[in-house]
Amino acid sequence: xxxxxxxxxxxxxxxxxxxxxxxxxxxxxxxxxxxxxxxxxxxxxxxxxxxxxxxxxxxxxxxxxxxxxxxxxxxxxxxxxxxxxxxxxxxxxxxxxxxxxxxxxxxxxxxxxxxxxxxxxxxxxxxxxxxxxxxxxxxxxxxxxxxxxxxxxxxxxxxxxxxxxxxxxxxxxxxxxxxxxxxxxxxxxxxxxxxxxxxxxxxxxxxxxxxxxxxxxxxxxxxxxxxxxxxxxxxxxxxxxxxxxxxxxxxxxxxxxxxxxxxxxxxxxxxxxxxxxxxxxxxxxxxxxxxxxxxxxxxxxxxxxxxxxxxxxxxxxxxxxxxxxxxxxxxxxxxxxxxxxxxxxxxxxxxxxxxxxxxxxxxxxxxx
Amino acid sequence: xxxxxxxxxxxxxxxxxxxxxxxxxxxxxxxxxxxxxxxxxxxxxxxxxxxxxxxxxxxxxxxxxxxxxxxxxxxxxxxxxxxxxxxxxxxxxxxxxxxxxxxxxxxxxxxxxxxxxxxxxxxxxxxxxxxxxxxxxxxxxxxxxxxxxxxxxxxxxxxxxxxxxxxxxxxxxxxxxxxxxxxxxxxxxxxxxxxxxxxxxxxxxxxxxxxxxxxxxxxxxxxxxxxxxxxxxxxxxxxxxxxxxxxxxxxxxxxxxxxxxxxxxxxxxxxxxxxxxxxxxxxxxxxxxxxxxxxxxxxxxxxxxxxxxxxxxxxxxxxxxxxxxxxxxxxxxxxxxxxxxxxxxxxxxxxxxxxxxxxxxxxxxxxx
Numbered sequence: 001x002x003x004x005x006x007x008x009x010x011x012x013x014x015x016x017x018x019x020x021x022x023x024x025x026x027x028x029x030x031x032x033x034x035x036x037x038x039x040x041x042x043x044x045x046x047x048x049x050x051x052x053x054x055x056x057x058x059x060x061x062x063x064x065x066x067x068x069x070x071x072x073x074x075x076x077x078x079x080x081x082x083x084x085x086x087x088x089x090x091x092x093x094x095x096x097x098x099x100x101x102x103x104x105x106x107x108x109x110x111x112x113x114x115x116x117x118x119x120x121x122x123x124x125x126x127x128x129x130x131x132x133x134x135x136x137x138x139x140x141x142x143x144x145x146x147x148x149x150x151x152x153x154x155x156x157x158x159x160x161x162x163x164x165x166x167x168x169x170x171x172x173x174x175x176x177x178x179x180x181x182x183x184x185x186x187x188x189x190x191x192x193x194x195x196x197x198x199x200x201x202x203x204x205x206x207x208x209x210x211x212x213x214x215x216x217x218x219x220x221x222x223x224x225x226x227x228x229x230x231x232x233x234x235x236x237x238x239x240x241x242x243x244x245x246x247x248x249x250x251x252x253x254x255x256x257x258x259x260x261x262x263x264x265x266x267x268x269x270x271x272x273x274x275x276x277x278x279x280x281x282x283x284x285x286x287x288x289x290x291x292x293x294x295x296x297x298x299x300x301x302x303x304x305x306x307x308x309x310x311x312x313x314x315x316x317x318x319x320x321x322x323x324x325x326x327x328x329x330x331x332x333x334x335x336x337x338x339x340x341x342x343x344x345x346x347x348x349x350x351x352x353x354x355x356x357x358x359x360x361x362x363x364x365x366x367x368x
Numbered sequence: 369x370x371x372x373x374x375x376x377x378x379x380x381x382x383x384x385x386x387x388x389x390x391x392x393x394x395x396x397x398x399x400x401x402x403x404x405x406x407x408x409x410x411x412x413x414x415x416x417x418x419x420x421x422x423x424x425x426x427x428x429x430x431x432x433x434x435x436x437x438x439x440x441x442x443x444x445x446x447x448x449x450x451x452x453x454x455x456x457x458x459x460x461x462x463x464x465x466x467x468x469x470x471x472x473x474x475x476x477x478x479x480x481x482x483x484x485x486x487x488x489x490x491x492x493x494x495x496x497x498x499x500x501x502x503x504x505x506x507x508x509x510x511x512x513x514x515x516x517x518x519x520x521x522x523x524x525x526x527x528x529x530x531x532x533x534x535x536x537x538x539x540x541x542x543x544x545x546x547x548x549x550x551x552x553x554x555x556x557x558x559x560x561x562x563x564x565x566x567x568x569x570x571x572x573x574x575x576x577x578x579x580x581x582x583x584x585x586x587x588x589x590x591x592x593x594x595x596x597x598x599x600x601x602x603x604x605x606x607x608x609x610x611x612x613x614x615x616x617x618x619x620x621x622x623x624x625x626x627x628x629x630x631x632x633x634x635x636x637x638x639x640x641x642x643x644x645x646x647x648x649x650x651x652x653x654x655x656x657x658x659x660x661x662x663x664x665x666x667x668x669x670x671x672x673x674x675x676x677x678x679x680x681x682x683x684x685x686x687x688x689x690x691x692x693x694x695x696x697x698x699x700x701x702x703x704x705x706x707x708x709x710x711x712x713x714x715x716x717x718x719x720x721x722x723x724x725x726x727x728x729x730x731x732x733x734x735x736x
Contacts, residue, residue, distance in 0.1 A: 011411075024411075025412075026406075026408060026409060026410055026411060026412075027403075027406050027410045027411065027412050027420070027614045027615075027618065028403050028404075028406040028407070028408050028410065029403075030412070031399050031400075031402050031403035031406065031615065031618075032399075032400065032403035034399050035395075035396050035397075035399035035400035035403060038394075038395050038396040038399065039396075040394060040396050041394060042394055042395045042396065043379075043392075043394060043395065044393075044394075044395050044398070044584075052395070072607070073441050073607065073608070073610055074607040074608070074609075074610055074611075075607075076604070076605075076606075076607035076609075077606070077607030077608075078607075080607065106604075107604060107605060107607075108601050108604055108605050109605075110604070110605030110606070110607075113605060114482045114483070114605055114606070115482070210611050210612070216412075216612050216614075216615065217610045217611050217612045217613070233476050236444070236474075236475060236476055236478070237444075237475060237476050237477075237478030237481060237482055238444075238445070238478070238482070238606050238607055238608075239440070239441065239442040239443075239444035239445030239446075239448065239475075239478075239606055239608060240441065240442070240445075240606075240607060240608070241442075241444075242441055242442055242585045243442075243578050243585050244578070244584050244585045245585070246395045246584075247399065247584065247615035248615075250395065250399075
């Protein structure tokens with residue numbers, strides 16, 4: 001099957017292992033739903049000004065316990081800007097980041113090329129950054145960026161005490177702390193603390209609205225008022241002070257209202273799935289148990305046969321498993337990222353067990 | 369009246385001198401209209417990929433006679449990126465710009481701070497840049513940026529022969545030419561040439577969709593395939609490769625379909641308005657006759673009384689004149705920018721004459 005046929009098959013499915021059913025909605029359906037949901041008197045924003053966007057910024061600032069917040073089109077923009085501001089304030093152009101953070105691997109090194117910042121890579125690529133790792137850094141740092149949970153390693157989170165120790169280490173050295181909270185919403189079940197308390201560890205926090213919350217696009221940077229005021233200047237420099245962002249802001253607000261209370265359920269489902277998958281010796285889950293609603297699922301076997309088996313299951317059952325398998329460090333072992341969303345909640349433990357049994361059987365990984 | 373009362377009054381008006389009625393629509397109405405207009409099968413884009421966004425890029429590339437095009441959230445992003453690419457290709461970090469171009473006055477010098485470019489200011493702030501001005505430049509240049517029409521001076525356009533001579537001067541020196549075409553759509557009646565021919569003078573062209581076309585937000589950069597491919601990398605660096613932009617793209621496409629053919633009517637109306645205003649000795653129009661659907665209207669008198677008179681007219685007639693007057697270089701002379709749109713077309717010559725007669729009378733500029 002070519003990509004188009006695969007997309008078509010996916011669109012014919014009615015149930016999905018991963019994410020929200022809404023992730024497969026048409027543009028028309030999403031826009032119509034958003035129009036219905038909007039306050040009928042709401043006027044569009046204008047270059048960041050307007051009731052909706054300003055009110056939403058205040059709402060997120062309050063939720064995170066920060067003085068101020070600014071809505072931006074992307075997290076890429078939020079994070080570069082936060083680090084640039086901290087770098088100038090500290091008079092140091094070095095920032096400590098994990099080797100698999102978004103800035104390092106997904107932004108074509110913009111923090112270096114646009115902002116003249118130098119990344120000091122801390123920790124092993126496949127593990128969380130630790131206090132031990134930091135203690136080995138011998139250079140002055142303007143800021144330390146932590147990602148909670150860390151997506152590229154399956155959504156892992158440091159224990160609260162380790163996290164506090166890391167923050168203390170930075171504070172004692174007057175190193176600013178910035179949180180990549182692209183998936184911060186998903187941390188609550190693990191830490192059993194509210195967002196204000198988690199965010200209070202950091203000087204600036206970025207959060208996203210189009211991942212688990214299901215918004216169209218958009219992000220917020222929150223922090224001290226003076227930092228956020230300066231961030232608005234950098235936002236304009238980046239070309240991110242858009243004339244209008246209400247479709248993004250509305251969908252972000254709607255996502256927050258509808259899904260913020262579901263994080264516990266998503267996490268419980270992830271724990272349940274990990275327990276089911278544990279019964280297959282050919283499958284590993286990382287981290288196990290999952291720290292959030294996300295995990296990496298490693299499967300040993302032949303990639304083409306596994307992918308073909310997943311497509312066959314989709315054709316017959318209208319249940320979509322995953323798009324494609326990614327390589328892992330081990331030969332004949334492949335992985336996919338499983339993010340539990342509304343669609344996942346709809347699948348029972350026996351169904352999930354049966355699906356993976358069929359998958360492994362058909363791919364010839366285990367005998368029937 | 370405070371700003372809130374002024375906004376309320378504006379929202380109660382039913383007719384407007386400036387722009388489109390749609391500019392005063394609620395978010396709900398715009399989103400619902402967009403949902404209705406969308407192809408029912410259309411799926412959201414994903415990081416710049418998808419039928420709608422890729423098709424629209426191809427459509428704009430073709431309309432402008434360029435090999436390729438990329439949709440970005442803002443023109444600020446498009447233009448910095450185009451200049452950065454030309455600068456690197458030429459190995460020169462200087463770019464020639466007009467002192468009142470957008471990069472120089474509205475972007476907090478991002479082209480310098482983010483991209484390390486140096487602006488060589490060419491021409492007088494209140495006039496179009498000329499071949500004469502350029503011939504006085506004695507430094508090597510990577511690129512020349514021209515804005516057609518030039519917004520900050522009332523939408524002025526150079527004569528076609530002058531424009532060609534400027535481009536020839538640049539080409540002979542292997543200086544790349546970039547068009548700030550934020551309002552390129554409005555140039556057609558003046559040049560009586562199609563967009564392909566106008567754009568053919570330039571190596572790269574930026575166009576906008578939320579001004580005269582009435583879209584929500586968004587811009588396109590068009591040019592050679594290799595430049596546009598590189599621009600996509602810079603777009604990601606800027607944080608502008610958004611996960612989804614379909615509300616912007618849909619509204620841009622809709623605006624193009626609905627309004628591109630109205631440019632002649634808008635321009636004719638601007639000529640008509642300028643002729644009406646000419647009969648008032650207290651009013652000047654710049655440029656006169658208008659080159660496009662835009663003009664600067666200068667009024668001599670007391671600013672507070674003029675603004676109060678405009679609000680009084682709004683209250684009584686439900687016709688909205690302008691938001692506020694801006695200072696001009698002359699004492700007791702104020703200006704506003706008049707962009708002819710769908711709302712303007714609805715006002716007759718006698719109505720416009722009567723409105724300004726009342727305005728001047730009430731402000732005490734002329735006796736009743």
